[in-house]
Amino acid sequence: MAEYPRMLHTVLDTTRPRELAEFYRRLLGMSYRPGDEPPADGTPDRPDWLVLRSSDGVNRLAFQQVDRLPRTTWPEHDVPMQMHVDFTVPSLAELHRQRERAESLGAELLLDRCDDPDEPLYVFADPSGHPFCVFVA
Known part of the structure; x- marks a missing residue:
């Protein structure tokens, strides 16, 4: 029995999961979890959940579809960052x-x-x- 829970990945809400996953995939040199890759034929897709992995196959970031996402106003605190x-x-x-x-x-x-x-x-x-x-x- 494990003494502590193990962190699996960090999940980012987004109205556009594929676009945000592609941004971080390219920025960080990650790859998709098998089955989460964009369609090979280039057809548009509208996934509601995607996961990126590091080069050693560890899940690092996930992207979850939401209907709306108020943008933070940081450094003002009207809409806080909540996380970064x-x-x-x-x-x-x-x-x-x-x-x-x-x-x-x-x-x-x-x-x-x-x-x-x-x-x-x-x-x-x-x-x-x-x-x-x-x-x-």
């Missing part, structure tokens, strides 16, 4: 490179703190409006 995901990179040069990648994939820059001497970082919103950070660890 942090990602790290090893250097300032890589931080800048990842900013370009994230924006080219559809992320919106919310905060630029790349000149912070203690913890350079960017805060982005993904295509569904979820905040995420990329910082130098």
